[in-house]
Amino acid sequence: MQKILNYINGALVEPVSGNYLENYNPAEGKPYSLVPDSDAQDVQHATEAAQRAFGAWSAMPVEKRSAILQKIADLIDRDLEKLALAESTDQGKPVKLAKAVDIPRASANMRFFATAAIHFSSEAHITGQEAINYTTRTPVGVAGCISPWNLPLYLFTWKIAPALAAGCTVVAKPSELTPMTAFLFSKLCLEAGLPPGVLNIVHGLGQKAGQAIIEHPDITAISFTGGTVTGKKIAATAAPMFKKLSLELGGKNPNIIFADCDFENAVSTSIHSSFSNQGEICLCGSRIFVERAIYNRFVEEFVSRTKKLVVGDPQDEQTKVGALVSEAHLKKVLGYIDLAKQEGGTIHTGGKQLKLNGRCADGYFMEPTIITGLSHSCRTNQEEIFGPVVTIMPFDTEEEVLEYANSTTYGLAATIWTENLKRAHRVAANIKSGIIWVNCWLFRDLRTPFGGMKQSGVGREGGFEALKFFTEAKNVCVKL
Numbered sequence: 337m338q339k340i341l342n343y344i345n346g347a348l349v350e351p352v353s354g355n356y357l358e359n360y361n362p363a364e365g366k367p368y369s370l371v372p373d374s375d376a377q378d379v380q381h382a383t384e385a386a387q388r389a390f391g392a393w394s395a396m397p398v399e400k401r402s403a404i405l406q407k408i409a410d411l412i413d414r415d416l417e418k419l420a421l422a423e424s425t426d427q428g429k430p431v432k433l434a435k436a437v438d439i440p441r442a443s444a445n446m447r448f449f450a451t452a453a454i455h456f457s458s459e460a461h462i463t464g465q466e467a468i469n470y471t472t473r474t475p476v477g478v479a480g481c482i483s484p485w486n487l488p489l490y491l492f493t494w495k496i497a498p499a500l501a502a503g504c505t506v507v508a509k510p511s512e513l514t515p516m517t518a519f520l521f522s523k524l525c526l527e528a529g530l531p532p533g534v535l536n537i538v539h540g541l542g543q544k545a546g547q548a549i550i551e552h553p554d555i556t557a558i559s560f561t562g563g564t565v566t567g568k569k570i571a572a573t574a575a576p577m578f579k580k581l582s583l584e585l586g587g588k589n590p591n592i593i594f595a596d597c598d599f600e601n602a603v604s605t606s607i608h609s610s611f612s613n614q615g616e617i618c619l620c621g622s623r624i625f626v627e628r629a630i631y632n633r634f635v636e637e638f639v640s641r642t643k644k645l646v647v648g649d650p651q652d653e654q655t656k657v658g659a660l661v662s663e664a665h666l667k668k669v670l671g672y673i674d675l676a677k678q679e680g681g682t683i684h685t686g687g688k689q690l691k692l693n694g695r696c697a698d699g700y701f702m703e704p705t706i707i708t709g710l711s712h713s714c715r716t717n718q719e720e721i722f723g724p725v726v727t728i729m730p731f732d733t734e735e736e737v738l739e740y741a742n743s744t745t746y747g748l749a750a751t752i753w754t755e756n757l758k759r760a761h762r763v764a765a766n767i768k769s770g771i772i773w774v775n776c777w778l779f780r781d782l783r784t785p786f787g788g789m790k791q792s793g794v795g796r797e798g799g800f801e802a803l804k805f806f807t808e809a810k811n812v813c814v815k816l
């Protein structure tokens with residue numbers, strides 16, 4: 337079976353303990369490779385390598401640093417097909433989706449931050465006739481970057497690209513459920529000539545390798561994307577150590593559809609925002625609120641189109657919904673279907689595991705699921721499910737839907753469908769979410785801040801803000 341290796345000090349190495357975990361292909365329900373079960377010893381080696389590399393990397397002319405990162409982006413583009421297949425095999429998503437979204441966005445992350453760093457500027461303030469204040473920004477040192485399993489290479493690069501571009505060196509850990517693209521990425525770094533120790537990738541469990549990164553005293557900034565419960569644990573460790581902390585966490589995003597919307601666009605985009613990547617995108621709209629005047633029409637059309645979505649082999653071109661990432665996650669999502677039924681919900685379509693034939697006979701597939709008849713305050717509508725499951729609820733007034741939309745502890749993203757410009761701005765202003773899409777979904781401009789409010793995260797990053805996160809500001813005040 338293929339062995340994934342750690343990437344430490346510019347070499348692909350076995351974990352010190354020699355222990356490995358099985359890496360599953362969720363579409364087949366069986367292991368297909370081995371991933372290092374790294375521990376604190378591996379993190380120690382990675383951190384020492386990152387510390388040694390920091391001086392030269394942070395002092396390297398930014399144009400040269402940028403050229404290496406852009407070269408990595410070029411290599412990602414070159415290997416699009418191979419990376420998309422690997423991402424799908426690890427995660428269960430359709431290869432077609434990985435090819436269209438995950439991998440191109442991974443190279444876009446590298447390219448964006450590589451070029452943004454060249455144009456990064458710091459501020460100066462003239463204080464009357466008395467003084468000049470100028471601010472310098474220097475990289476924080478060794479950064480720890482931890483990413484989840486849902487968009488493996490996309491979110492891995494979203495963490496490491498700004499850190500590397502800002503001049504930090506990095507110890508990173510991808511999710512142990514989806515390590516393959518990060519492994520292939522380490523090979524691309526070698527090919528692109530990234531100096532040894534600048535990026536170190538330690539594979540393994542969150543509780544072990546991840547926790548060792550968070551606890552390491554020489555890792556001074558932590559950039560984490562994952563669940564809110566894990567985020568709390570990480571904050572509890574890192575905050576008393578006074579580490580810089582960026583947390584991008586869970587969501588329970590509202591998708592608000594007013595009667596005056598472009599109906600066709602609202603329905604077709606809502607299919608994507610509900611079920612893309614098996615609903616395993618933190619930005620998916622899992623609570624759909626529809627104005628009563630079009631509620632029945634929307635439910636009918638939405639259910640009918642959802643029934644036509646092809647759930648199948650991720651390698652099949654026709655497949656729209658692939659496998660869930662793991663058996664444990666499938667069980668968790670199915671557990672929420674049981675909860676929804678107990679809470680009085682009506683399942684319009686889906687709600688069950690799906691058994692396929694052939695190579696996918698043991699895979700973790702389930703039907704896209706639509707539930708109505710629930711109150712906005714029940715657990716099904718308050719907790720993150722993170723699967724192909726949406727609820728639909730009617731509303732009568734703008735005030736009412738704002739109350740529903742804002743009623744969870746999360747505040748990551750929201751979508752609004754209306755042709756009324758004033759209403760669009762008014763509702764956007766009153767929803768407590770870090771990202772609001774009006775008449776679209778998942779559209780991204782990397783210059784904008786990204787991240788959630790409330791328990792969806794802290795330290796919103798985006799564009800130059802992400803570069804700033806990995807630097808420390810110093811102000812120099814010169815008396816005139």
Ligand code: NDP
Nearest residue numbers: 484485510511512541542546547562563566584585586618
């Ligand atoms: P987890 O929080 O379970 O894991 C995220 C990462 O943290 C994994 O690499 C995990 O390793 C690691 N980890 C777990 N425990 C610790 C620990 N104690 N110390 C350090 N690292 C640890 O999230 P999932 O992987 O399940 O991802 C899904 C979640 O991510 C959802 O809640 C989703 O909303 C959120 N998310 C948020 C996004 C955002 O931008 N706001 C974007 C995408 C997802 P391991 O896998 O080995 O346990």
